[in-house]
Amino acid sequence: MGSTAEWGLAVSVFVAALVEMVEALTIVLAMGMTRGWKSALAGVGAALVALSAFTAATGYALATWLPRASLQLVVGILLLIFGLQWLRKAILRSSGRKALHDEAQVYEKETQAAQAAAHDVRFGLDWFSFVVSFKGVFLEGVEVVFIVITFGLNARNMPVAILGAAAAFVVVLLLAVVVHAPLTKVPENTLKFCVGLLLATFGTFWSIEGLGSLTPSHQALEWLGSDLALLPILAGWLVLSAVLIRVLKVRPTRPAPVGSAAVPQGKA
């Protein structure tokens, strides 16, 4: 591994996977700490098995049935929609129009739900803990799998994409063992902004390239400068996001100076 594109791929997948895994970890920690580790870890194990099957089926279907340009178009559109959703949330959060994502708050909420839930035992497992852990890991995991498959297939470098996700898994696992609490120090909102930018950049690049599947030759369209076009696209999304944050920024309303007369209703 050495080229800029490969490093870009690995870093993109690593950051995206890291954010998703931190969210999954918070849910599993809440279940494990409040209701015991056996059922929570069983839920994690079952989710990982389901994710492996999902990855194999989706990866095989996409790689086998879709020609390259069509794959770029489909995957590019999905990545672009996905990335712009992340970017939209990040812009709204940074401009003060949406509450920041807070792992401590999520952990508190999950813990309260875990304490309040009834103890329903099935197959020797605390069913609530098992199901919540399973759903948390599977749903966040599907996003990681989606990113790994789409990036890996489109960049024709699945090993690097898998390596990026695996590195994120190891980092989150090590941090969880060391910290033994929700990873509130991870700058999640900033990372989510970065992931949104990366997904939107690659999504723009691939979806437009993939429009070539509509031509008689079915060849991907060419960007000026080939892969280097990714840099101005990234810069473009970054500048647009910065401008939108500035324009949409919610300014705190200043309290009226002491002693000033209140403006009567209907006369302002």
Added chain:
Amino acid sequence: MKLVRGFLRFWYDFIIGDDWKVAASVVAVLAIGAGFVLAGFGSTPVFAPLLAVGLAAAFTVALAIDVRPRPPKR
């Protein structure tokens, strides 16, 4: 039926997310781009950058609609 609805709901939430306008703006701009490609403009060097600008403009419009002030509900 509940299972199918849940399955479709999952994919809707996963792909479309909180704001359908973002997805709609992407599809609309790419559909226009597809029209230009079919008309033979795909190989023009400025085609890809112009379409990217179109995507950025459509995203801005979708966001502007999202945050516009709404009259209070009665």
